[in-house]
Amino acid sequence: MMTWEYALLVRRREAEGQRWRLSFFWYGPDGSREDVSAYADTAIALLNRFGAQGWELVSAAEDVNNLEGTTEVHRYHLKRPIREIGPRR
Template sequence: MVKWEYGLLVRRRQAEGQAWGLYYYWYGPDGSRVDVTAYGDTAIAHLNRVGADGWELVSAAEDVNNLQGTTEVFRYHLKRPIRVS
């Protein structure tokens, strides 16, 4: 039987004055939250990075704050088989 672990990559785009800031966060299967913004400036760069470590994209979802138009959030749900030692 295959057992899975799950991770979440979140891309947050938010208004910063007249400009937009992009931030990426990785939520690991152990509950950790890591700012991985420095590892790339596109979602593809981040997905390729975690894909190289065995993660597979399961789904993606978008959440836009339409009240003020100041925030976009993309969530990339990933899984990989649990490694047995």
């Protein structure tokens, strides 16, 4: 049986006047939170970056957080194997 660890990549887009501010945060399996916005400017680039580290995308969700649509959040749930456990005897 395979055991897994899980992480979360969050993309947030917020209106700042006439412009949009985009940020990305990585929530690691150890409970850490890291601003990874400087590593890439698109979710695809970051997903490819984490995919190269063995992470697999398992689901994605989008929220528009207010009635005016000035904030949106995308959540990318990822997993990667920790180890395989042999059959019980």
